[in-house]
Amino acid sequence: MTEYKNKVYDEERALYGVHGAIIENCRFDGPADGESALKETGDLAVRGCDFLLRYPLWHTTKAFIEDCTMTDTCRAALWYDRDVTIKNSVLGGIKAVRECDNTVISGSKINSTEFGWFCRGLRISDSELVSEYPFLHSSDMRFYKLRMQGKYSFQYTENVEIHNSYLDTKDAFWHGKNITVYDSVVKGEYLGWYSENLRFVRCKIIGTQPLCYAKDLVLEDCEMIDCDLSFERSDVKAEINGSVTSVKDPISGSITADGIGEIIMDEYADKSTCSINIRQKLKKCV
Numbered sequence: 001m002t003e004y005k006n007k008v009y010d011e012e013r014a015l016y017g018v019h020g021a022i023i024e025n026c027r028f029d030g031p032a033d034g035e036s037a038l039k040e041t042g043d044l045a046v047r048g049c050d051f052l053l054r055y056p057l058w059h060t061t062k063a064f065i066e067d068c069t070m071t072d073t074c075r076a077a078l079w080y081d082r083d084v085t086i087k088n089s090v091l092g093g094i095k096a097v098r099e100c101d102n103t104v105i106s107g108s109k110i111n112s113t114e115f116g117w118f119c120r121g122l123r124i125s126d127s128e129l130v131s132e133y134p135f136l137h138s139s140d141m142r143f144y145k146l147r148m149q150g151k152y153s154f155q156y157t158e159n160v161e162i163h164n165s166y167l168d169t170k171d172a173f174w175h176g177k178n179i180t181v182y183d184s185v186v187k188g189e190y191l192g193w194y195s196e197n198l199r200f201v202r203c204k205i206i207g208t209q210p211l212c213y214a215k216d217l218v219l220e221d222c223e224m225i226d227c228d229l230s231f232e233r234s235d236v237k238a239e240i241n242g243s244v245t246s247v248k249d250p251i252s253g254s255i256t257a258d259g260i261g262e263i264i265m266d267e268y269a270d271k272s273t274c275s276i277n278i279r280q281k282l283k284k285c286v
Contacts, residue, residue, distance in 0.1 A: 001045070010034055010053070019043050028053050028074075057081060065089060070096065072111075078103070091115075097122075154179070170207075173198055192217070211236065217253075224257075229264070231255065236274070250274040 002021045009015065010030025014037040015023070022045045028037045029052040037056045038044070044063040051074040057063070060081045067088050070077045074093040078084060081100045088107045096112035097103060102121040108128075115131040116122055116138055125144040132151050135141065139158040146165040153169040154160065160179040170188040173179055173195050180199040191210035192198050198211075199218040206225045211217055212232040219238035224230065228245040231238070236253040243259035249269040256277040263276060 001043075009037055013037065013039060016040060021045075022047075024048055026050075028056060051077065055079070057084070060084060228261075231274075233268075247276065250276075 002018065003024070004015065004021060004026060005024045006026065008027045008030060010032040012032070012034035014028070014034060016036065017040045018038070019042045025048045027050045029050065033053065035054045036058060037053060038060060039055070039058045042061040044060065046063060046065045047067055049068045051068065051070040054075045056074065057078045058080055061083060063084045065084065065086045069090045070093055072092045076095045076098065077091065077093055078097045079099055081103065083102050084100065085104045086108055091108065091110040091112055094113045096110065096115055097119060098117045100119045103119065104123045105127055106125045110127060111130045113132045115129065115134040117136045119138040120140050122138060122141045124146055127146055129146060129148040130150065131153070134150055134153045135157050137156045141157065141160045143162045143165055146162070148165070148167050148169060150169045151171060153167070153172045154176055155174045156176065157179065158177045160176065162181045162184055165184040167184065168187045171190050172186065172188055173192040175194045176198060177196045179195065179197070180201065181203055182201045183203065185204045185206070187206040189207045189209065191205065191207060192214055194213045195217065196215045198214060200222050201220045202222065204223045204225065205227060207227065209229045210227050211230060211234055214234040214236065217234050217236040219240060222240055223242050224240055224244045226245060229248045230244055230246065231250040232248045234250050236250055236255060238255045240257035242257070243261065244257050246262040246264060247255060247260055248264040249266060250272060252273045254275045254277065256279065258279050260276065260278055265272065
């Protein structure tokens with residue numbers, strides 16, 4: 001393999017088209033302010049590098065990236081890539097990953113607005129993410145021990161599995177399909193509206209007006225904290241440990257909890273078939 005070590009590159013398309021290369025302890029920065037340093041590349045091992053210039057890894061196939069830093073000036077770092085693994089790195093620029101297939105990220109810190117759009121097969125584990133609008137229109141994703149702070153996350157996503165994570169994010173999972181969240185904390189307003197086949201297992205859900213206008217919604221062995229006006233116009237099967245602040249106008253299914261502060265069934269619930277089971281006491285909405 002060709003080796004590029006301990007170099008500084010600032011020119012346009014500095015290493016354009018290289019294949020079968022080791023790139024180590026290099027810095028992509030300088031007065032020439034060149035873009036697309038590693039465009040149309042493949043079979044790369046990139047270690048200990050700093051990326052400060054725009055669009056460094058576009059149309060890359062098969063790359064292992066480790067102990068690298070992409071600063072906030074490294075805009076749109078990885079687009080149209082396939083089979084890229086990123087380990088113990090920092091991704092700090094806007095739109096860091098987009099239109100990529102089979103990206104694997106572990107042990108990394110990500111601060112990137114509009115992160116992970118239109119991706120397929122994304123895997124993230126043991127990582128931190130700060131973002132706005134992450135994962136829009138992405139599919140077939142898996143997450144393990146992700147700690148995320150954001151807004152408008154996982155919108156229009158499909159076939160997603162999340163384990164042992166902490167998600168602090170408003171408007172999450174809107175219009176999402178076939179999503180399961182296990183053993184996680186999900187905190188934020190307006191969770192899961194207009195979703196389909198959204199399932200929570202052993203999760204703690206925190207925040208106002210969650211899970212409305214949902215189809216085939218399932219909660220198994222979950223807690224709901226500060227959740228008022230829950231399940232409006234939803235088809236839901238929910239087993240809740242503890243109490244729910246309020247439930248409003250569910251359409252169908254069943255809700256079981258230890259307590260419900262208020263059950264609101266107004267004129268828009270006249271055709272509801274949802275049964276509400278307050279443990280030791282059964283109420284039916286008709």
